[in-house]
Amino acid sequence: MRVDDLRPYIYGTHDGGKTWQEISAGLPQDAPVNAVREDPLQRGLLYAATEHAVWVSFDGGAHWRSLQYNLPHTSMRDVIVKDDDLIVATHGRSFWILDDIAPLRELAANAGKTTPILFVPASAWRVRRSTNTDTPLPPDEPAGENPPDGAIIDYNLLHDANGPITLEISDSNGTLLRRYSSEDPVAPTPEQLRTNLIPPYWPQMRGPLPTTAGMHRWVWELRSVAPTAAHYDYPISAVPHRTPLTPLGPVVLPGSYTVRLTVDGHSESQPLVVKMDPRVQVSAAELESLHTAQVAMATSLDALAKAALAAHSVSEQLTAPQNSVLTAQLAPYRDALKNLLSGSATGATKHKPGIDDVTEEATQLYGQFEQADAAPTKALLDATAHVEAEGKEVLPGWEEFRQNQLPTLNGILRNANRPAINLDKAPSDMPSQGDED
Numbered sequence: 001m002r003v004d005d006l007r008p009y010i011y012g013t014h015d016g017g018k019t020w021q022e023i024s025a026g027l028p029q030d031a032p033v034n035a036v037r038e039d040p041l042q043r044g045l046l047y048a049a050t051e052h053a054v055w056v057s058f059d060g061g062a063h064w065r066s067l068q069y070n071l072p073h074t075s076m077r078d079v080i081v082k083d084d085d086l087i088v089a090t091h092g093r094s095f096w097i098l099d100d101i102a103p104l105r106e107l108a109a110n111a112g113k114t115t116p117i118l119f120v121p122a123s124a125w126r127v128r129r130s131t132n133t134d135t136p137l138p139p140d141e142p143a144g145e146n147p148p149d150g151a152i153i154d155y156n157l158l159h160d161a162n163g164p165i166t167l168e169i170s171d172s173n174g175t176l177l178r179r180y181s182s183e184d185p186v187a188p189t190p191e192q193l194r195t196n197l198i199p200p201y202w203p204q205m206r207g208p209l210p211t212t213a214g215m216h217r218w219v220w221e222l223r224s225v226a227p228t229a230a231h232y233d234y235p236i237s238a239v240p241h242r243t244p245l246t247p248l249g250p251v252v253l254p255g256s257y258t259v260r261l262t263v264d265g266h267s268e269s270q271p272l273v274v275k276m277d278p279r280v281q282v283s284a285a286e287l288e289s290l291h292t293a294q295v296a297m298a299t300s301l302d303a304l305a306k307a308a309l310a311a312h313s314v315s316e317q318l319t320a321p322q323n324s325v326l327t328a329q330l331a332p333y334r335d336a337l338k339n340l341l342s343g344s345a346t347g348a349t350k351h352k353p354g355i356d357d358v359t360e361e362a363t364q365l366y367g368q369f370e371q372a373d374a375a376p377t378k379a380l381l382d383a384t385a386h387v388e389a390e391g392k393e394v395l396p397g398w399e400e401f402r403q404n405q406l407p408t409l410n411g412i413l414r415n416a417n418r419p420a421i422n423l424d425k426a427p428s429d430m431p432s433q434g435d436e437d
Contacts, residue, residue: 008033008050012061021313023061028052035078039101045108047086049076054088058108066219071096084122099147103154103215117156118261118268124151124221126254127277129244132237136274139201139240149242151272152220153259161211161263162208169220177224177252182209186246198234202243207401220259223249224272224295227302227366230359231307245303247366250294277373286375293376294369297384300364300391307398311341312427314406317419326416333409340397355398358390 001037011020022180024033031050039045044060054067067086086098103119110117129149130136137143144288153167167180182411186207193200211215226249234243254276260269275286315337318330343354365384369376376384402423410420 002032006030006032006051007035008048010036010048010061023057024064025062026064027055036074037081039105040081042108045080045105047081049079049088051075054079054086056104058111060091067098068156069098090424095298098204100152103156107156110148114158115266116158116229116263116268117272118259119154119156119261119269121151121153121167121272123273123275124220124222125275125277126251128240128251129221130237130239130368135236136202136238146239148219150219151259151270151274153220154215155216155218155261156215157213157263159213160236165209165211165261165263167209167218168262170258170260172256172258173251174258177257178220180209180218181234182211184208186345190320196234198238202234203238204242204244221248222252224252225249226327227298228305228309229301229363230305230356231363247363248370250291250298250369253291269390278371282375283371287373289375290369290373293384294366294386297362297366297369299360300384301366302389303395304355304359304362307395308341308355309427310402311337311355311398313425314421316427317421317425323416326412326418329412329416330409333405336401336405340394340401353390353393353394355389358387358394361387362391367390 006028008024008031008093010022010027010033011022012023027033027050031052033048033050035049036049039047040392044058046057046061047053048057048064052069052073055064057064065273071094072090073086074089074093074436077091078089081101084100084102086101086104088096088098090096100122102122106117106119125147141221155167161182165182168176169178176301184207186204186205188196188203193203196203209218221244229247232245235246235311252273252274253299256271257272257274259272260267275371276282315334318334341354341355341356343352343357361383365380365387368380406421413420
């Protein structure tokens with residue numbers, strides 16, 4: 001019986017029970033303790049279930065910290081560790097499981113460390129994101145939440161970072177696949193959120209890496225950098241607050257990767273293992289051929305889309321002037337851009353494709369590689385080879401314009417007291433698929 005004493009009482013012994021010391025410092029004084037467990041793998045790592053919350057100690061009970069998070073404020077009757085998970089039994093509010101407590105074990109093992117800690121990531125499963133063919137449930141519909149898509153990366157900063165921090169993922173050959181920074185912009189932007197014709201709770205928000213003291217979590221979606229595209233869209237297979245813009249980067253192969261965190265000039269690296277979805281029966285050779293073809297198509301799409309965006313930007317900046325002399329001077333360049341983008345007739349029935357046409361083909365074919373984890377068909381490989389050949393046909397025309405004609409064009413504009421062409425300026429609009437320029 002508690003006889004109206006609601007204070008927490010936890011005692012520990014280091015001499016087999018001959019003497020005991022109270023180890024409840026830091027616990028609320030109005031919440032009795034119902035259960036205390038020591039982690040079976042990490043000495044000194046304790047978990048306490050109280051009348052209001054769950055607590056953790058990294059130093060054998062000398063100090064306690066809350067593990068409340070999204071737990072209900074109710075009586076926590078018992079707590080137990082099962083493998084790498086912490087399981088809590090509540091009074092009338094179900095069982096709760098904290099997945100993967102390996103970071104807590106590392107914190108206890110690294111007590112007193114004075115540099116940032118990059119925790120060893122748990123193995124990640126190469127599982128494709130939602131393939132639902134309909135829109136998601138409305139936000140007011142009760143539903144469970146699945147784990148994030150990708151590898152979960154945790155790091156701990158002992159103090160606010162003095163400068164930018166970076167998180168890099170490389171493959172087993174040392175090739176850099178992704179790089180995140182504390183200087184990355186927020187995406188999508190508020191303007192993009194306003195103009196997208198989708199519910200505001202659909203998009204996945206991405207921002208800079210956190211630089212403040214404490215624990216932080218980042219998710220790598222198991223993909224390399226996404227190719228540049230003329231258009232980005234949200235798929236109908238949306239997941240509330242987790243729907244990314246497509247096209248996405250090529251999905252990586254199962255295997256070993258390296259995660260590297262750099263803070264204030266200090267770097268730490270940890271291994272990351274990516275495992276194949278056990279439900280998918282495909283050979284390593286077939287998966288490798290799919291990945292190779294997707295990476296090649298991503299490279300082609302990136303080059304084509306960059307050329308298309310730049311050419312459209314130049315075309316928009318060549319607005320028709322009121323000066324008839326300048327209009328005549330700019331006409332050849334406008335015509336050249338139109339032919340580059342839309343193509344031109346090479347005979348009575350033959351039409352040379354333009355950059356827009358080939359970019360649209362590449363976009364559609366790249367999407368085909370997302371359909372299944374299987375070796376690409378001969379028809380798909382033939383189509384991608386055809387698009388790559390067309391890309392080699394149209395891209396030199398843009399490079400010739402950029403390197404040889406653009407300097408002359410800028411000279412004409414400067415002589416007319418007009419601003420030079422800015423290739424970094426994004427076009428205000430691009431023709432939608434199926435539209436003609």
